[in-house]
Structures are given as C-alpha cells and as structure tokens.
Amino acid sequence: MKTLDELSQLIFPTRCYGCNSIGLTICASCRREWQPHYYLTHIQTLKVHSAILYSPTASKIILAAKESGLKGADQLIIDAIVNVLNRANFDLFNVRLVPIPSSKSNSRRRGRNFIADLCNEVSRRTDIPVIPILDFARRVKDQSGLSAHERAVNMKGAFTIAAGVYPRGDLILVDDVVTTGATVAEAARALNSHGFHPLGSVTACVAQPLR
Numbered sequence: 001m002k003t004l005d006e007l008s009q010l011i012f013p014t015r016c017y018g019c020n021s022i023g024l025t026i027c028a029s030c031r032r033e034w035q036p037h038y039y040l041t042h043i044q045t046l047k048v049h050s051a052i053l054y055s056p057t058a059s060k061i062i063l064a065a066k067e068s069g070l071k072g073a074d075q076l077i078i079d080a081i082v083n084v085l086n087r088a089n090f091d092l093f094n095v096r097l098v099p100i101p102s103s104k105s106n107s108r109r110r111g112r113n114f115i116a117d118l119c120n121e122v123s124r125r126t127d128i129p130v131i132p133i134l135d136f137a138r139r140v141k142d143q144s145g146l147s148a149h150e151r152a153v154n155m156k157g158a159f160t161i162a163a164g165v166y167p168r169g170d171l172i173l174v175d176d177v178v179t180t181g182a183t184v185a186e187a188a189r190a191l192n193s194h195g196f197h198p199l200g201s202v203t204a205c206v207a208q209p210l211r
Contacts, residue, residue, distance in 0.1 A: 050206035
C-alpha cells in the first residue's frame with residue numbers, strides 16, 4: 001500500500017490549493033492568508049460574520065472546492081464557517097442554518113448543491129440544524145465578471161421560499177463568500193417578504209471593502 005501511495009504521488013503529486021506548488025494541500029505561505037479570524041460586515045441591516053479576507057489565494061481555494069470538488073478545499077471552507085459560528089456569539093439563539101442555493105444548472109454541472117453540502121457537514125460538527133428554505137424564483141446569470149450594480153440587478157427577485165417549508169428558530173444565511181452583498185441581500189429580502197427575519201449571515205470569506 002505504501003508503494004502504491006508513493007507511486008501515486010510521483011504521478012499525481014499533491015499541490016497547494018492556493019498557489020499550485022507541489023508539497024502540501026495548503027502551503028505555509030497560503031496558510032498565512034487562509035487563517036480564520038473574525039470579521040463583521042453589515043449588508044443593509046443584516047450582520048455578516050466572516051472568517052477570511054477574500055484574496056486571490058482565497059479565491060483559488062473556493063474554486064478548488066466549488067468547481068473541482070476537492071474535499072480538502074471543502075474542509076478548509078467548513079473549518080472557516082465553524083470558526084465563525086463559534087466566535088459570533090449565537091449562544092443565546094436557537095440557530096438554524098439556511099444555505100444559499102446553487103442554481104440548478106450549476107448543481108447539475110458540479111454534481112452537488114455546493115453550499116447545502118457544506119452546511120450538512122457544518123451541521124454534523126456543530127449540531128446546528130440545516131433548513132434548506134431558499135429556492136430560485138427565476139434563472140440568473142453567472143455572477144463572475146459582473147459589476148456591483150449588475151449583480152444587484154441580476155439577483156433582484158431571484159429567490160423565493162421553498163414550498164412546504166416552515167422554519168422555526170433564528171435563521172442564519174450561509175455562503176462561501178460575500179463580495180458585493182447582492183446575493184445575501186436578496187436572500188434576506190426573500191425571507192423577510194415571507195415573514196421570516198434572518199438573524200444574520202455567516203460566510204467563509206469577505207471582500208473588504210465590499211466591491
């Protein structure tokens with residue numbers, strides 16, 4: 001078995017998710033950029049709690065998880081979200097996790113609903129229930145490459161509430177990264193419009209300042 005592992009490393013050497021250098025899944029240099037802290041941002045009246053400042057390294061780690069399905073990259077994002085939940089002082093609340101959904105086309109392409117899958121793992125580690133209440137009301141464009149204004153227009157009215165789901169507790173929106181705030185603002189609007197008032201949002205990464 002050891003010989004097979006060594007042969008595998010020769011053919012498919014381990015590379016850093018952040019910089020692609022051979023050696024570790026995350027090298028010491030990239031680890032310094034992906035070191036969970038705690039950042040509080042406000043999107044309109046919603047508090048957004050985050051662990052990592054969004055950077056080119058963070059972007060590559062998120063893409064390694066989201067687009068390449070690399071489990072080690074998943075774990076880095078899960079660790080960051082768990083770190084935020086532990087530091088955001090939700091102890092007095094009956095917290096429920098509400099994942100920001102992936103579009104149906106992205107879910108088909110990736111073979112999974114990215115944030116929902118991560119939330120399920122976060123739930124296993126924290127015992128916080130997941131309530132997949134959000135759904136798409138219409139198709140949206142891919143957000144990459146859009147300006148802040150274009151993202152706001154793209155997401156306006158995009159979410160609705162899944163049929164037959166009646167959540168109880170204090171709802172926390174969960175996403176991988178907040179850059180302009182358009183997605184989390186729309187998710188909060190959808191919840192508010194149906195009488196559900198989110199306590200806040202938790203993300204692995206946050207752009208500062210918001211773009």
